[in-house]
Amino acid sequence: MRTRKWSCFVFAMTVLVVGGAVNCGWSLTEDERNNIEIYERVAPGVVNISSTVLEHDFFFNIVPRQGAGSGSIIDPRGYILTNHHVIEDATKLEVTLANGKKYGAKLIGSDPDVDLAVLKIEAKRQELTIIPMGSSESLKVGQKAIAIGNPFGLGQTLTTGVISSVGRTIRSSNGALVDAIIQTDASINPGNSGGPLLDSSGKMIGITTAIFSPTGASVGIGFAIPVDTAKRVLTDLIEKGYYAYPWLGATLMTLTPDLAEALKLSVKSGAMVVETVDGGPLDRAGVKGGRSRAQIGNNIILVGGDIIVRVDGEAVSDADSVIRRIRRMRVGDRVSMEVVHWEGGTKNVTVTLGERPKDFRHRGEQPRGFPRRR
Amino acid sequence: MDEALRQNLQSRKLILFSLIVAFGSVIGGVQGRCLTADEEATIWLYESVAPSVVNITTSACDPEFFFCSTPTESGSGSGIVLKEEGIIVTNRHVVANAEFIQVTLSDGRKKRGDVVASSVRDDMAIVRIDPGDSPLKPITLGNSEQLQVGEKVLAIGNPFGIGQTLSAGVVSMTGRSIRSGGLVLKDLIQTSAAINPGNSGGALVNSKGELIGMNTAILSPTGTNVGIGFAIPVNRIKSVTPGLMNRWGTWLGWLLAGLIAYWCVRRILQT
Numbered sequence: 078m079r080t081r082k083w084s085c086f087v088f089a090m091t092v093l094v095v096g097g098a099v100n101c102g103w104s105l106t107e108d109e110r111n112n113i114e115i116y117e118r119v120a121p122g123v124v125n126i127s128s129t130v131l132e133h134d135f136f137f138n139i140v141p142r143q144g145a146g147s148g149s150i151i152d153p154r155g156y157i158l159t160n161h162h163v164i165e166d167a168t169k170l171e172v173t174l175a176n177g178k179k180y181g182a183k184l185i186g187s188d189p190d191v192d193l194a195v196l197k198i199e200a201k202r203q204e205l206t207i208i209p210m211g212s213s214e215s216l217k218v219g220q221k222a223i224a225i226g227n228p229f230g231l232g233q234t235l236t237t238g239v240i241s242s243v244g245r246t247i248r249s250s251n252g253a254l255v256d257a258i259i260q261t262d263a264s265i266n267p268g269n270s271g272g273p274l275l276d277s278s279g280k281m282i283g284i285t286t287a288i289f290s291p292t293g294a295s296v297g298i299g300f301a302i303p304v305d306t307a308k309r310v311l312t313d314l315i316e317k318g319y320y321a322y323p324w325l326g327a328t329l330m331t332l333t334p335d336l337a338e339a340l341k342l343s344v345k346s347g348a349m350v351v352e353t354v355d356g357g358p359l360d361r362a363g364v365k366g367g368r369s370r371a372q373i374g375n376n377i378i379l380v381g382g383d384i385i386v387r388v389d390g391e392a393v394s395d396a397d398s399v400i401r402r403i404r405r406m407r408v409g410d411r412v413s414m415e416v417v418h419w420e421g422g423t424k425n426v427t428v429t430l431g432e433r434p435k436d437f438r439h440r441g442e443q444p445r446g447f448p449r450r451r
Numbered sequence: 452m453d454e455a456l457r458q459n460l461q462s463r464k465l466i467l468f469s470l471i472v473a474f475g476s477v478i479g480g481v482q483g484r485c486l487t488a489d490e491e492a493t494i495w496l497y498e499s500v501a502p503s504v505v506n507i508t509t510s511a512c513d514p515e516f517f518f519c520s521t522p523t524e525s526g527s528g529s530g531i532v533l534k535e536e537g538i539i540v541t542n543r544h545v546v547a548n549a550e551f552i553q554v555t556l557s558d559g560r561k562k563r564g565d566v567v568a569s570s571v572r573d574d575m576a577i578v579r580i581d582p583g584d585s586p587l588k589p590i591t592l593g594n595s596e597q598l599q600v601g602e603k604v605l606a607i608g609n610p611f612g613i614g615q616t617l618s619a620g621v622v623s624m625t626g627r628s629i630r631s632g633g634l635v636l637k638d639l640i641q642t643s644a645a646i647n648p649g650n651s652g653g654a655l656v657n658s659k660g661e662l663i664g665m666n667t668a669i670l671s672p673t674g675t676n677v678g679i680g681f682a683i684p685v686n687r688i689k690s691v692t693p694g695l696m697n698r699w700g701t702w703l704g705w706l707l708a709g710l711i712a713y714w715c716v717r718r719i720l721q722t
Contacts, residue, residue, distance in 0.1 A: 107488070218617050219495075219498075219617060220486055221489070221490050239493060239617060239619045245614060262616075262645045291673075291674070292674075296645065297610075297618055297644075297645020297647065298645070298647065
């Protein structure tokens with residue numbers, strides 16, 4: 078009899094637990110409850126950032142201009158992750174927490190290439206809600222994406238959508254390669270920049286950044302920088318104020334099959350070294366840059382340099398894939414490369430990656446001080 | 452059987468059952484924390500439908516510039532695979548005036564396409580490609596008669612030519628008629644899924660992964676998505692495409708007309 082009673086008790090509890098999970102008193106769908114729960118949990122960790130930029134008008138009078146963006150609290154010490162373009166050139170930064178409290182913020186570090194920056198505010202620990210970081214590695218097209226931000230400076234706003242594509246490569250405003258970008262159809266408008274893109278468990282998967290829009294407002298195509306990229310640069314940004322990019326010290330160019338045929342080369346594709354920096358990592362490893370000019374079509378290019386065909390044993394077919402591979406490494410790492418000489422014959426070299434100089438500029442990058450679209 | 456033993460057995464069965472149910476719910480709960488059921492379904496849908504949607508890039512030529520010596524890239528759109536031997540349906544306005552049509556499959560393969568038939572009135576065109584050694588995956592056709600407002604839909608296409616993109620929304624209305632570029636399109640599906648220039652000719656699928664429409668037009672003051680997109684219902688595609696692909700009817704018609712004319716002329720000559 079006792080076993081029976083006990084089993085009845087277990088059964089009743091199970092029914093209660095399962096019943097509670099399946100049918101919860103609300104008349105909201107599972108999806109709605111998920112959105113609400115995430116908003117309530119994460120929204121206190123999303124801040125509004127207002128920046129003041131001093132600009133000169135036509136008569137060289139100094140005119141302050143206000144900008145607005147969003148950011149995520151990522152650390153109990155008060156570190157805030159946002160976009161570089163939100164804080165760029167700002168003379169004064171003010172952070173407003175979700176509870177309305179305002180703090181003056183200090184710029185800790187920023188990186189224009191991946192469009193990320195870290196700010197710090199001096200706030201009490203209990204006022205800071207930390208947004209947990211997830212992983213952007215195994216994202217699937219079709220899964221839910223939730224953006225929280227401050228569109229048009231309106232104040233905190235939640236938008237939802239799905240992940241539209243992953244792994245696209247775009248070029249940021251300064252010509253740098255930003256890879257593995259996340260695309261979503263959640264509405265992302267100016268002012269959302271720097272805010273978190275979350276998955277259905279409330280973890281940060283990206284930092285919403287640019288919108289691809291001919292109209293200046295959301296058309297259902299929004300981009301976010303993957304959180305894995307942020308994790309990679311974060312420690313350096315906090316400790317040094319900048320991210321030490323691994324550097325080859327060379328200008329590379331994609332060798333297309335057409336070009337290879339025109340130049341009568343023995344290889345079909347690879348990354349051609351156009352020029353090397355004296356004393357740079359590739360130069361020290363004995364890789365040669367171009368020596369003579371050749372006209373192909375309408376372009377004049379430096380030819381005669383070595384062609385990189387393998388990096389760490391894996392074949393590379395273009396310059397971007399070499400850059401992407403190097404990007405994932407750290408300064409001081411050793412890379413083995415297989416290069417093909419212009420005259421023929423291959424050579425294996427080991428390159429020790431250097432640190433990219435601070436005054437480095439991408440091809441086509443505008444000089445600083447030039448008015449930029451925000 | 453002994454009464455006590457039976458009771459004992461029964462209660463054990465009950466405990467076992469309860470444990471299984473509890474275990475199941477815990478497993479379900481754990482999985483649900485990673486991705487919700489809705490997300491799992493959407494991911495599965497995208498993965499099963501995406502291979503049937505292609506990107507179309509068209510080049511036109513400028514006859515004033517060295518007699519068409521350099522075709523310029525002029526437009527981008529999307530297309531839906533109807534038959535595995537390379538029959539693709541798209542919008543006529545995507546391939547109209549195109550000199551050269553390049554079809555990019557979802558696995559990245561690029562093929563040259565030819566317009567085999569088109570209908571101005573329905574804004575529909577059939578493009579044929581040579582699928583090579585591996586056949587294409589045709590899309591499953593649904594029924595647009597049974598569509599209900601509020602039903603979830605997914606749009607797959609190539610907006611602004613940036614590459615394959617998924618956007619989600621609901622059916623906003625059915626049976627809409629709009630005027631688009633001097634053409635009246637009737638009985639369209641209106642959707643809130645983001646549709647932009649370049650999505651034209653792409654697939655609109657329901658939550659079962661069946662094609663219910665072909666994204667065709669948008670209503671917008673800016674020329675980009677504002678949340679009002681239109682799709683040609685799949686039932687129209689089903690009724691129009693066989694006629695477009697089947698040229699025998701046309702040949703037979705001409706043959707008949709020729710015979711009648713011959714007969715008339717003979718009668719006239721006889722009299």
